[in-house]
Amino acid sequence: MAEVKLSKLKKVYEGGVVAVHESDLHIEDKEFMVLVGPSGCGKSTTLRMVAGLEEISGGELHIGDRLVNDVAPKDRDIAMVFQNYALYPHMTVYDNMAFGLKLRKTPKAEIQKRVMEAAESLELTDYLKRKPKALSGGQRQRVALGRAIVRDPAVFLLDEPLSNLDAKMRVGMRKELKLLHQRLQTTMIYVTHDQIEAMTLGNRICVMSHGYIQQVGKPLDVYDFPVNKFVAGFIGTPTMNFLEGDLREEGDSVVFVSADVKIQLPKVKSDKCRAHLGKASFGVRPEKMTIAKQAAEGISFKGRVEFIEKLGDTQQIFLKVGNQSVTATAEAHYEIEAGDDVFLAPDMERVHIFAGEHEANITL
Template sequence: MAEVNLNKLKKVYDGGVIAVHESDLHIEDKEFMVLVGPSGCGKSTTLRMIAGLEEISGGELKIGERLVNDVPPKDRDIAMVFQNYALYPHMTVYDNMAFGLKLRKTPKAEIDKRVRDAAESLELSEYLKRKPKALSGGQRQRVALGRAIVRDPAVFLLDEPLSNLDAKMRVSMRKELKLLHQRLQTTMIYVTHDQVEAMTLGNRICVMSHGYIQQVGKPLDVYDYPVNKFVAGFIGTPTMNFLEGELLVEGQKTFFTSDHTRIELPSDKADKCQSYLGKATFGVRPEKLTITKDKPEGLSFSGKVEFIEKLGDTQQVFLKVGEQSVTASAEAHFDIEAGDDVYLLPDMERIHIFAGEGENNITL
């Protein structure tokens, strides 16, 4: 087992294209760290530098106490699971899982024990004599995991391992991966563009964009306290609502105004906004908006319902506030229809204001 430390880690491709800017990240021993972000954000490049599959352009990479910048992949004590499984089609499940150990000239009895133990933990024992073409996608991915497990590495690296599975299988495999991590108690670094995977799997998540690390933290901390507008919009389904407008002061009060919307900010948030008067973005998550047809006494703004998605126990209500789109969550039996004029009551303790050049969350 080992911790992994990135110190000013950088990747520059030919032509001066910077894929990963100077990144600092500490991954603790036995931690499940998820690197998440949109395509092209640098997450897979970062993982491949840790694996030794990409040359490091600058900075330091340590696995445990060892500097591994120039250490070949086979000597880094890591195992990688790829998106496309990378199984040998002519080999049985047993031979696929044993192959790496045979290359290392591990004793035959030890190979057999490790393979059968891993197969049992992954519920693959009855498939050991089959070839990959006779397995489902989920079973193939478990074989790929088993091949990594038998090596007993210090660090597991997983590069979008569930992206080729259907939605139902992804949910099942997320559970299996979480249980596997609890059993193995080893360091895992997982790359995905799917923020639901990130939220459900990671002890901590690292959100990346354009080669920069935007925020690192526990999933709920990142969800509740996003440091900037990018993180707020990327993490969460449905996404956070954003209203573009401006901050202004009248008398002793601070307001956010947008179209026909005018919201007085509570004093604790207003105090933090005084240096950012002018252009700003108001953010609130759909579940922190209460819908009512009657004008409430508390602070609210109005909208018109465009359409509704019924989701069983809840319904997502899509509205127009002025010319801007807003989504709110409502209880399943709340009586509401397209075309209704309604009021939206935000939880003012859970609103966010983004402003400044980096669109940072100034209410934190």
Template sequence: MARVELEQLRKVYDDGYEAVHDVSLTIEDGEFVVLVGPSGCGKSTTLRMIAGLESITSGTLRIGDRVVNDMAPKDRDIAMVFQNYALYPHMSVFDNMAFGLKLRKRPTAEIRQRVEAAANTLGLREVLDRKPKALSGGQRQRVALGRAIVRDPAVFLFDEPLSNLDAKLRVQTRTEISKLHRDLGATMVYVTHDQVEAMTMGDRIVVLHDGHVQQVAPPLELYDRPANTFVAGFIGSPAMNFVEGTVTGSLFAATSGGLQLDLGSTPATQGAVTLGIRPESLFTVAKTPPGKRMSDPMDGVIEVQEPMGNEIVVYVRMHSETRLTARVEPQPLADDGGATQLRVDLDKVHLFDAETGVAIRS
């Protein structure tokens, strides 16, 4: 396995569009790093530069001890798993998995041993003689994984490999990839737009936006201490609530008027701020948990409620221009259009600079 180092990596296309801006990142040997962000943020372009499928405009890329900027993909000791499986339809599962080893003229006995070992790991032993058309989507993706495993590369690269699977198969295959990482101890770089995949799979997550790295952190740190409003709004579902306003002393007052919140302590910055509250940090008065530092009740009107079984997502209009989304435990609520009262866990409130969006730390 190998360490991967990106030093001020840039990608500028011929028309002048800069897709990736000075990305610097070190992926340790054996680490599982996820690149996440919305469409067009530069995550797949960054992965393709690591793979050698996109040229590097400037910066340095190392895999292990080698600078690989100008090295052909086949010489980088990487294996890539694509979104569309990229299997040969006329070949059996065995031959698809063995294809790369045959090109390298590995001994027949070694090829069979490697393919059978990978098939056992991925639960493909019974389908080695089948063609891809006789497999389910999940099985095809596992064949693509197996083809990568048998090569025993220094680095595994995954480009949105679960996007074509249905919800149940995504969960199953996500678990298989995580287990594979644990069993192999391999260096893996994984690209996705799905924050759930990122949060559940990665040792660290790299959040990208418009080609810029916004934050690099372990999943829970990213969730609990977002670096800015983009990260805070992108990670978490439903998204974090944002309210523009000003802080005077310990009192936050919404710009739109009406909503006021005593933060319980004086923050590091006074004046214009953006207040951030995650939906699960809001509670109804009737179901306020004990032992938390809670705000005074805030009056609101229920606009829509979505019962999810284990929770209810409630959309509440607090004042004419202030709306909050809350995730609350199952409980009797007023009908849509009825009154409610919410309280905020003050230890979970986030503040951001109103101009730059950067988090304000106490």
């Protein structure tokens, strides 16, 4: 068991390409931390620096109370699970899981005890004599997890372990990983580009972009209070709606204006936006907009329905507001058709305004 501390951690490749800028991150003991972001954002490079598979260009990395910048991977008390499973095809499941312990010259009885315990917890007991080619993708991933579990490491590192599985299997494996973490009570650092995995698995999530940490927090805190437009747009399915326009002062209030849309901001948000007049983005999540056939009391604006996706319990309504695209969520039996003109009323307590060079959330 161990906490992991990144202090100004940096990775620069040959030619001066900066993959990870000076990153500060404190991962608590027994925490499930998810690093999430698009391809090329630096999340896997960060994980590989923690593992010792990438040389650290600057800063410090602590695992527990040890500075491990120059410690060999085998001596860091970590175990890593890769995207491609990395199983030995000529070995049985048992031998794959036992291999690392055999290299460490662990007593045979202890190896058997650890492998059998891990196999039982991962429901692999009936497959121990099989070879990887006789297993499904999900079973192979469980073997890779079992190989890590038997080492009893202080920290588990998981690099996009579910990306090769189909959608149904990913859902099942997410559940297994969550239960596994609850059972083992071990520090886990998990890398993914899938924000649904991040939201469902992490005690906290760390959103990255272009080698920078953008925001760290509990999944719902990041969802409800994104610090900038990138985080707001990346976290959430479907994504947050953005209307591009301007902030203008009118009397005692600040209004957001975009083509035919004019929205007066509540006093608290007006006060925060007054110092940022000019170009801005108005953000609101699809489920925070009400659709009506008639203009509602308070703030609403017109939209035209382009198409509809029926999802069973809900439907996603895709609309045009002027020349900008917007998505709204409606209950399954709400009667609406493509081509309908409707009115959209955002929950003004849950809207966000993004402005400035870094498109920061100025309404936080």
